[in-house]
Structure formats: structure tokens, C-alpha cells
Amino acid sequence: MIDFFKGKNAQEQEQLKVEKNEQEGFFSRLKKGLSKTKNDFINQVTTLFSSSGKINEDLFEQLEEILIQADVGVATTIKLIEELKERVKQDKISEAAELSSVFKEELSRLLQDEATGLDIKPGLNILMVVGVNGAGKTTTIAKIAQRYKSQGKQVLLAAGDTFRAAAIDQLKVWGERVGVNIIAQQEGADAAAVTFDAIQSARAREVELLIVDTAGRLHTQKNLMEELKKVRRIIEREAVAAQTQVLLVLDATTGQNAMNQAKIFNEAVNVDGIALTKLDGTAKGGIVIAIKNELGIPIKLIGVGEQAEDLQDFKPDEFIEALFSE
Amino acid sequence: MVFQNLAEKLQATFKKLRGKGKLTEKDVQAALKEVKLALLEADVNYKVVKDFVGKVQERAVGSTVMESLTPGQQVIKIVNDELTQLMGGSKSELEFAAKSPTILMLVGLQGAGKTTSVGKLGKYLQKQGKQPLLVAGDIYRPAAIKQLQILGERLAIPVFTMGDQKNPIDIAKAALSYATSNNHDLVILDTAGRLHIDQKMMDELKGIKAKINPDQILLVVDSMTGQDAVNVAQNFDQTLGIDGVILTKLDGDARGGAALSIKAVTGKPIKFVGMGEKMDALEAFHPDRMSSRILGMGDVLSLIEKAEANMDLQKALSLEEKLRQNEFTLEDFIEQMEQVRNMGPLDQILGMIPGIAGANQLKNLQVDEKQLDHIAAIINSMTPQERRSPEIINGSRRKRIARGSGTSIQEINRLLKQFKQTKKMMKQFSDMSNGKMKGLRKLPFFN
Ligand SMILES: Nc1nc2c(ncn2[C@@H]2O[C@H](COP(=O)(O)OP(=O)(O)OP(=O)(O)O)[C@@H](O)[C@H]2O)c(=O)[nH]1
Ligand SMILES: [Mg+2]
Numbered sequence: 001m002i003d004f005f006k007g008k009n010a011q012e013q014e015q016l017k018v019e020k021n022e023q024e025g026f027f028s029r030l031k032k033g034l035s036k037t038k039n040d041f042i043n044q045v046t047t048l049f050s051s052s053g054k055i056n057e058d059l060f061e062q063l064e065e066i067l068i069q070a071d072v073g074v075a076t077t078i079k080l081i082e083e084l085k086e087r088v089k090q091d092k093i094s095e096a097a098e099l100s101s102v103f104k105e106e107l108s109r110l111l112q113d114e115a116t117g118l119d120i121k122p123g124l125n126i127l128m129v130v131g132v133n134g135a136g137k138t139t140t141i142a143k144i145a146q147r148y149k150s151q152g153k154q155v156l157l158a159a160g161d162t163f164r165a166a167a168i169d170q171l172k173v174w175g176e177r178v179g180v181n182i183i184a185q186q187e188g189a190d191a192a193a194v195t196f197d198a199i200q201s202a203r204a205r206e207v208e209l210l211i212v213d214t215a216g217r218l219h220t221q222k223n224l225m226e227e228l229k230k231v232r233r234i235i236e237r238e239a240v241a242a243q244t245q246v247l248l249v250l251d252a253t254t255g256q257n258a259m260n261q262a263k264i265f266n267e268a269v270n271v272d273g274i275a276l277t278k279l280d281g282t283a284k285g286g287i288v289i290a291i292k293n294e295l296g297i298p299i300k301l302i303g304v305g306e307q308a309e310d311l312q313d314f315k316p317d318e319f320i321e322a323l324f325s326e
Numbered sequence: 327m328v329f330q331n332l333a334e335k336l337q338a339t340f341k342k343l344r345g346k347g348k349l350t351e352k353d354v355q356a357a358l359k360e361v362k363l364a365l366l367e368a369d370v371n372y373k374v375v376k377d378f379v380g381k382v383q384e385r386a387v388g389s390t391v392m393e394s395l396t397p398g399q400q401v402i403k404i405v406n407d408e409l410t411q412l413m414g415g416s417k418s419e420l421e422f423a424a425k426s427p428t429i430l431m432l433v434g435l436q437g438a439g440k441t442t443s444v445g446k447l448g449k450y451l452q453k454q455g456k457q458p459l460l461v462a463g464d465i466y467r468p469a470a471i472k473q474l475q476i477l478g479e480r481l482a483i484p485v486f487t488m489g490d491q492k493n494p495i496d497i498a499k500a501a502l503s504y505a506t507s508n509n510h511d512l513v514i515l516d517t518a519g520r521l522h523i524d525q526k527m528m529d530e531l532k533g534i535k536a537k538i539n540p541d542q543i544l545l546v547v548d549s550m551t552g553q554d555a556v557n558v559a560q561n562f563d564q565t566l567g568i569d570g571v572i573l574t575k576l577d578g579d580a581r582g583g584a585a586l587s588i589k590a591v592t593g594k595p596i597k598f599v600g601m602g603e604k605m606d607a608l609e610a611f612h613p614d615r616m617s618s619r620i621l622g623m624g625d626v627l628s629l630i631e632k633a634e635a636n637m638d639l640q641k642a643l644s645l646e647e648k649l650r651q652n653e654f655t656l657e658d659f660i661e662q663m664e665q666v667r668n669m670g671p672l673d674q675i676l677g678m679i680p681g682i683a684g685a686n687q688l689k690n691l692q693v694d695e696k697q698l699d700h701i702a703a704i705i706n707s708m709t710p711q712e713r714r715s716p717e718i719i720n721g722s723r724r725k726r727i728a729r730g731s732g733t734s735i736q737e738i739n740r741l742l743k744q745f746k747q748t749k750k751m752m753k754q755f756s757d758m759s760n761g762k763m764k765g766l767r768k769l770p771f772f773n
Binding site: 065068069070071073074132133134135136163164165166167169170172173174177218219220251253254255256257258260278280281287306 | 363366367368369371372373435436437438439466467468469470472473475476477480521522523524548550551552553554555558575577578579580581583584603
């Protein structure tokens with residue numbers, strides 16, 4: 001059973017969205033999405049640096065407090081502060097105000113990565129999207145589909161969440177809204193079989209980007225992680241020539257557990273990058289720093305809202321700049 | 327992971343005190359720093375941790391703790407007591423309205439698990455004889471209504487929906503009159519996920535509340551939530567006035583520190599926990615279990631209590647003395663073994679030990695009570711002299727003991743070897759720690 005859905009006035013919708021997008025511009029959208037973060041987190045840091053006069057132990061302690069409250073995590077916080085102290089010693093910094101730019105530099109260095117955003121090559125690209133329940137996988141898929149559709153790419157979605165009630169319908173609605181086709185079977189079907197179907201179909205129709213949705217699962221569920229590996233193996237077997245990437249979707253509201261998620265999903269299916277969602281809501285974006293620091297998995301995309309256009313490439317410098325700017 | 331075993335860390339912190347004999351305020355502070363880190367690693371909010379540690383500190387420096395024989399364990403106990411206290415003391419039940427129907431309204435952030443929880447609650451309360459009506463009030467997320475309809479169908483519980491074109495306030499109102507005229511004594515309302523800072527969406531919830539006046543508003547919170555949990559809970563509570571919390575996805579490996587933070591800032595109890603995706607995976611909340619989970623220490627409290635009730639302190643102390651003098655014999659060995667067995671079935675006791683509790687390892691750990699009987703039989707078949715100086719047990723003695731105890735020479739060899747190792751290990755332990763609990767973990771049959 002294969003369903004094809006095509007948005008009625010997708011063309012129109014898209015036009016509207018693109019316009020809206022351009023009006024607001026990348027930077028202002030990002031800033032708007034991150035305004036909470038900025039206020040709560042970086043403002044604290046900035047005032048801390050500018051108001052404290054001479055550098056003392058108290059200052060570092062306050063910084064530690066702010067970082068931990070931003071979900072950076074104890075280990076990364078300690079590391080960051082130690083590095084900062086090292087710099088202070090090396091560069092003989094004595095004014096607290098100077099620390100601000102040093103701290104920015106350190107953060108930026110930590111988050112730097114050559115390839116951000118998604119790397120879409122000519123030919124068939126397959127993006128497998130994984131993550132725990134409710135992280136924002138399906139919505140992120142819709143956002144990515146919207147982005148590449150509007151760039152004129154041929155996009156196809158695979159309804160690989162055959163488990164959660166109405167997950168297939170959810171993806172179908174998005175497919176309709178965004179105006180891309182979707183390959184689906186019935187609830188309870190084998191996710192690997194759906195993926196297989198989708199790959200054949202993608203080939204036949206010269207699709208450039210196939211995005212595979214998967215059911216949310218806790219990383220601790222062994223059998224479900226095995227199922228995920230199976231999907232990954234099917235992709236590898238059936239699409240040897242394709243460029244395959246695995247995107248892990250993480251909810252920015254998540255605390256230290258995000259680290260376990262990243263570790264275990266990575267072990268199972270080899271994660272290429274992270275999409276960090278719901279950054280419009282949480283006051284802190286610190287988990288990004290911890291993940292990059294401890295796991296070295298690059299953050300590729302960020303989600304800053306519930307609409308199809310609320311997706312941005314993760315750009316460390318702009319990200320930090322947006323965090324620090326007034 | 328780092329603080330998987332807080333109890334062990336605390337013990338290590340206290341080990342330095344052995345020589346000193348007494349606990350100082352500074353020692354307690356060092357230990358509390360470990361507690362603080364463990365709580366932070368578990369995502370308990372920073373401010374909450376600060377307050378908490380202050381409170382424990384006050385209690386812990388009191389003289390009864392400082393002068394006790396096991397100050398380390400006493401401090402752990404205080405931590406656990408305070409944590410359980412903070413988390414709501416005893417479990418909190420749902421309240422039903424005097425006038426039917428009782429209205430429950432579930433609210434929370436996107437992706438927290440509201441819709442699934444609506445289904446689970448429906449099933450949970452249906453089993454208690456209620457006639458629930460589930461109401462599809464999430465008109466925003468694609469296929470959210472369909473999701474609830476499918477769950478209702480599976481559970482054979484009616485679902486009220488008016489599609490996604492009507493406003494949720496009107497839907498809630500209509501659902502209420504439907505419930506009344508169709509003899510439903512319970513209405514459970516699903517709402518769309520929303521950000522606590524989204525004024526427009528929060529106003530919508532206020533509108534629903536004003537219209538239908540729910541008996542209980544339950545905030546659904548993902549147990550993996552980080553430091554932001556307090557902001558979320560505070561905002562929802564201030565805007566709506568929540569009555570309790572459902573903590574979801576606790577079947578994973580999140581420590582669930584959010585639970586503590588939310589209770590601390592709102593004072594509202596955790597009522598239920600979600601333990602899986604199946605519709606029957608909803609449980610009443612147990613504050614005590616949650617506190618040791620947050621600290622990553624298994625059910626240490628019960629273990630300590632059991633040890634206190636069943637192990638003779640005098641004997642334990644004299645054992646330690648013997649260990650230090652290297653006079654620990656097979657007689658002492660069997661005595662200690664009996665003491666441990668007095669505490670209850672071994673697999674249960676093992677389950678309380680940090681690092682083992684809840685882990686799958688427990689399933690692989692063959693706790694063979696029969697093997698213990700064999701050990702007892704072997705030692706009982708020895709002469710007093712043999713028990714005191716096992717090195718005299720030669721080949722012919724081994725044969726005799728095997729016959730006497732109905733075991734094999736191999737078993738006797740194994741026991742003697744284990745005893746030798748244990749003695750060595752226990753010596754090391756007694757050198758570095760003062761805990762009787764510590765010794766438990768290194769008894770031979772725990773390997
Ligand atoms: N505010 C905000 N909400 C988001 C974002 N991304 C996703 N969401 C919302 O989060 C909720 C869950 O998103 P889904 O895309 O269904 O998540 P999922 O990972 O596919 O969920 P399962 O398939 O059930 O595991 C939905 O209500 C989304 O609208 C974001 O960047 N910001
Ligand atoms: Mg999904």
C-alpha cells in the first residue's frame with residue numbers, strides 16, 4: 001500500500017513562507033528564537049563580566065553557576081572555567097570586563113566545526129532522522145523538506161514511524177502542507193520495509209533527498225535500537241551509491257540525559273550531526289556546548305519554532321554572537 | 327554515569343576520617359559537595375540544590391551524627407530523608423469531584439507526552455470503575471486528534487472531538503455537556519503542547535480553565551528535562567494553578583531531577599510516572615524511590631536500615647578489629663555470612679546495592695542460595711582448629727570435609743581460595759573504610 005500526497009496549493013503556501021522568511025531574515029529570526037536564552041543566560045554572563053571589577057575566585061564561581069544553570073553540565077563547566085583561568089594567567093588579564101571576549105573566544109573555539117548545516121550532494125541523498133520520543137523528529141523533517149523543496153530539489157519522505165498512533169498521518173499532513181510526496185505503509189508495518197520501498201521509489205523518480213522518519217525510542221530500549229540498526233543496514237545495502245547521513249534530533253529542554261542519548265544513538269547508527277529543537281522555548285542552550293565538547297558530534301541545525309520555516313543552520317559564531325548581543 | 331555510585335563516593339570521602347575518629351564540619355562539607363554534584367548531574371535545578379545542601383548541612387553537623395560510629399552512612403541517610411521529604415513525603419492520590427463528572431486537564435510543553443498520558447490515565451481510572459471520556463483538545467499539532475482517537479479505540483474509551491477547526495475552549499465546553507448527558511463521571515482533556523512563555527497560548531489555557539473549571543490541572547513533564555524545568559513549572563503554575571505533575575519517560579535512564587525541582591518551586595506533588603509507551607505503563611509516584619534514583623544510589627536507605635536492624639554492631643566492630651589484626655577466620659566468615667542472610671533474600675539485598683539496583687546485571691547474577699548452604703555445610707564439617715587456621719587443611723582433610731558436608735573437593739578448594747582472597751580484600755577495606763555496608767559488597771558470593 002503506497003500513498004502519494006500532494007499539496008493542493010503548496011506552491012502558494014511556499015511562496016508566502018519564503019517571503020515571510022526573507023522579510024524577517026536569518027539573523028533576526030535566530031535572535032528572536034534565542035531571545036530567552038540571551039536574556040537569561042548571556043546577559044547574566046555579560047553583566048557579570050562588566051560589573052565585577054577585578055577578577056577573583058568569586059567571579060569564576062558565579063560563572064560556574066550560570067553555566068550549570070544553562071545545562072552545560074558539571075564536567076564541561078569545570079573544563080571551560082579551567083581553560084578560562086588558564087587564559088587569564090597566560091595573558092595576564094586582571095579586569096573582569098576583558099574576560100567577556102576571552103570567554104566568547106573559548107566558546108567559539110569549542111563549537112567550531114567545518115561542516116554545519118546539511119551537506120546535500122548531487123544524486124540521491126538519504127537522511128535518516130532518529131531520536132527519543134517527542135524530540136521533534138517529524139516536525140524537523142517537515143522543516144528540512146520545506147527548505148529543500150523551496151530550493152527546487154526533489155524531496156521524498158518515508159513514514160518510518162510505524163509504531164506511534166497516527167504518526168503516519170502526522171507526516172502525511174506535513175507532506176501535504178509542504179508539498180512533497182510520502183511513502184507509507186500501514187501502522188505496525190516493518191520500518192525497514194517502508195524504507196526499502198521508499199528507496200526504490202526514490203530511485204525510480206530521481207529523488208535528490210529522501211528523508212526517513214523513525215519512531216521515537218528511548219536509547220535504553222535495546223530491541224528498538226536493534227530495529228534502528230536494521231533500517232540503517234537496509235539503507236546501506238539498497239543505496240550504495242547514495243550519500244547517507246543520520247541526524248539525531250535532540251530537544252534543547254533536555255538536561256544531562258541528552259549526553260546519554262547522543263552517545264548511545266551514535267553507537268547504534270553512527271550519528272553524523274545533531275538537530276537541536278525547541279530553542280525558542282528553553283532559556284538555555286548550554287547542552288550544545290556540552291555535546292560538542294564531550295562527544296565531538298557537530299550540531300547541524302536548530303529548531304526555533306513549530307512552523308515549517310523555523311529551521312536554521314547551526315552557525316557557531318552567529319549563534320554565540322546572537323547570544324551575546326544586546 | 328559519573329556519579330552512578332554516590333554512596334561509594336561518600337564512603338570514600340569519609341574514609342579519610344578513620345584515623346581522626348571524629349567528623350568535622352569540613353568533612354561534612356566535602357561530602358556534601360559530592361551530593362551537590364550528583365544532584366546537578368541529575369538535572370536538579372541549581373538553586374534548589376543550593377537550598378537543599380544548606381538544609382542537610384544544618385542537620386548533619388549535629389552531634390548525634392558526628393559522634394555516631396557510622397557518620398558516613400548517617401549523612402547519606404539524612405540526605406535521603408530530606409530528599410524524600412522534599413519530594414512530597416508520601417504518595418499523593420488523585421482527588422475526585424463531589425459532583426460528577428470529575429474534570430482532569432493535562433497541560434505541558436511540546437513533546438512531553440500529554441496525549442499518551444491522557445490515554446494511560448483513562449485506562450488507569452477505568453480500571454477503578456470510572457466511565458471516562460477523553461477529549462481531543464489539541465487542534466494544532468498535525469494528527470494529534472487522530473492519535474487520541476486511535477488510543478481511545480484501543481482502550482475502548484470514547485473520545486470526544488470536534489475536529490481541528492473549532493476553538494479549544496468551545497471544544498472543552500461542548501465535551502463537558504456531552505459527558506454530563508452521557509453519564510461519564512470522568513473527563514480527561516488533552517491540550518496542545520505549548521511554551522510557557524507563549525502568552526497567547528497560555529491565555530488559551532486560562533480561557534479553558536475559566537470555562538470548564540477543571541478539578542485537577544496536571545502538568546506533564548518529561549523526566550529528561552534539564553535546568554529549565556523550574557521556569558516551565560513556575561510559569562504554568564502561576565498562570566493556571568496546577569494541582570500535580572505527571573512525570574513521563576521514566577523508563578529510560580534519566581535521573582529525573584526535574585521532579586525535585588518542580589516540587590521544590592511549586593510545592594505541587596508528583597502524582598504519576600510514565601514508565602513506557604504501552605497504555606498500562608502508568609504508576610503511582612513513590613517519593614522514596616525517586617530520591618535514591620536521583621542520587622544514583624539504589625535503595626541504600628533500606629539497605630542501611632536492614633543492616634542496622636539485623637547486624638549486631640558489637641559483632642561487626644569486633645570483626646573489623648580481627649580483620650585489622652589479620653585474625654579473621656572461617657568461623658568469622660560463616661558468622662558474617664549468616665548475618666547478611668538474616669537481612670533477607672540475597673537477590674533482594676543485591677537489588678538495593680548501588681550500581682546493581684535496577685541494572686540488567688542482576689539477572690545475570692546467579693544468586694544461588696544453595697551454594698551458600700554448601701559453604702555453611704563445608705565450614706561446619708571442619709574442626710575448630712581447621713576453621714581458625716585453614717592453611718593446615720591438606721588433601722586428606724579436604725577429602726574428609728567433602729564427605730562430611732556432602733560436597734566435592736573442588737568446592738572446598740574454591741571456598742578456601744575465595745576465603746583467602748576475601749580476607750585480603752577485607753583487610754584492604756577495613757584499612758580504608760569504616761562501613762560495615764562496604765564489606766557486604768565484597769563477600770565472595772557477590773562475585
Ligand atoms: N516550540 C517548538 N516546538 C517544536 C519544535 N520542534 C518540534 N516542536 C513540537 O514538538 C512536538 C513534538 O514534535 P514531533 O515532531 O511530533 O516529535 P517526534 O520526535 O516526531 O515525536 P514522536 O514521533 O512522537 O517520537 C510537536 O508539538 C512539535 O510542534 C521547535 O523547534 N520549537
Ligand atoms: Mg514523530
